[in-house]
Amino acid sequence: MSQTWLITHPSCLEHDTGPGHPESAQRLRAILRALEADEFAGLERREAAPATREQIERVHDADYVAATLDAIPAEGRRSLDGDTVVSAGSGEAALHAAGAGCQAVDAVLAGEARRVFCAVRPPGHHAEPAQAMGFCLFNNIAVAAAHARAAHGLQRVAVVDFDVHHGNGTQTMLAGRDGFMYASTHQRPLFPGTGRRQDNRENALYNIPLIEGCDSELFREHFHNEIISAIMRFEPDILLVSAGFDAHGLDPLAGLELCEADFHWATEELTSVADYTCGGRLVSMLEGGYHLDALASSTAAHVAALLGLRYDACTRAEPVA
Numbered sequence: 001m002s003q004t005w006l007i008t009h010p011s012c013l014e015h016d017t018g019p020g021h022p023e024s025a026q027r028l029r030a031i032l033r034a035l036e037a038d039e040f041a042g043l044e045r046r047e048a049a050p051a052t053r054e055q056i057e058r059v060h061d062a063d064y065v066a067a068t069l070d071a072i073p074a075e076g077r078r079s080l081d082g083d084t085v086v087s088a089g090s091g092e093a094a095l096h097a098a099g100a101g102c103q104a105v106d107a108v109l110a111g112e113a114r115r116v117f118c119a120v121r122p123p124g125h126h127a128e129p130a131q132a133m134g135f136c137l138f139n140n141i142a143v144a145a146a147h148a149r150a151a152h153g154l155q156r157v158a159v160v161d162f163d164v165h166h167g168n169g170t171q172t173m174l175a176g177r178d179g180f181m182y183a184s185t186h187q188r189p190l191f192p193g194t195g196r197r198q199d200n201r202e203n204a205l206y207n208i209p210l211i212e213g214c215d216s217e218l219f220r221e222h223f224h225n226e227i228i229s230a231i232m233r234f235e236p237d238i239l240l241v242s243a244g245f246d247a248h249g250l251d252p253l254a255g256l257e258l259c260e261a262d263f264h265w266a267t268e269e270l271t272s273v274a275d276y277t278c279g280g281r282l283v284s285m286l287e288g289g290y291h292l293d294a295l296a297s298s299t300a301a302h303v304a305a306l307l308g309l310r311y312d313a314c315t316r317a318e319p320v321a
């Protein structure tokens with residue numbers, strides 16, 4: 001059984017961040033349109049269930065969860081921090097985004113799915129235990145990771161994050177806790193400023209900072225030699241992925257030079273190591289990616305690899321590696 005699921009929810013399109021905000025509903029629309037192509041006919045499509053308070057409060061303070069949902073305006077928009085905006089639909093969107101990951105973990109552990117991609121927003125990896133940050137309300141991937149341990153009793157849960165930004169919130173929530181590993185490639189220096197290599201600890205935290213201009217060859221070298229090797233040593237029971245596509249060369253918020261073929265390659269590396277270490281159990285959740293066309297084609301490359309498909313389309317030069 002090699003079923004690949006796509007989990008999303010219409011409410012994720014109703015989180016309205018306002019005109020000109022890079023984290024817009026257009027992002028998810030572009031992705032879902034790309035995944036309507038014939039090559040994705042093999043995807044099993046499911047609607048996300050909302051997360052329960054209990055699921056979210058495994059990684060967030062209960063007071064923060066209540067205050068965030070209370071802060072959702074009945075109409076108009078409100079800023080929770082400098083760049084994190086909520087509208088009337090944001091509460092339902094955030095609950096379904098977090099719930100998608102738990103549902104994906106449940107499906108994979110029930111053997112109903114082998115790999116799942118959650119096309120959801122708002123993204124999550126910057127959200128701290130008691131603070132919204134960087135477009136993120138609830139830390140979707142950390143909620144899913146905690147769910148895998150708490151609801152299914154897994155001993156070791158690995159989270160790999162290839163978003164161009166460091167997942168400060170995920171590191172805070174998971175890196176010090178027994179049974180979790182967090183590994184991230186990210187541009188540094190760049191928002192949010194965390195993700196130093198000197199913080200790394202064996203079998204717990206692998207920060208792999210990349211300098212501006214980093215290309216396919218250098219990315220692949222670091223990803224294979226450090227991230228994949230770390231997963232091999234950790235031997236997880238499930239592999240979770242924070243899939244951001246803002247390391248693409250066209251992305252307006254960062255300065256790495258990756259292309260669609262790199263995301264396809266990285267995804268194949270992740271499915272291979274999941275096949276080897278944890279029976280193929282892999283759950284991926286959308287994080288960033290702000291150039292609409294590059295986001296759509298990069299996500300398509302990622303999902304194609306989850307389906308075991310080749311993906312030849314690449315808008316940039318073929319990588320040397």
Ligand SMILES: [Zn+2]
Binds near residue numbers: 163
């Ligand atoms: Zn990002």
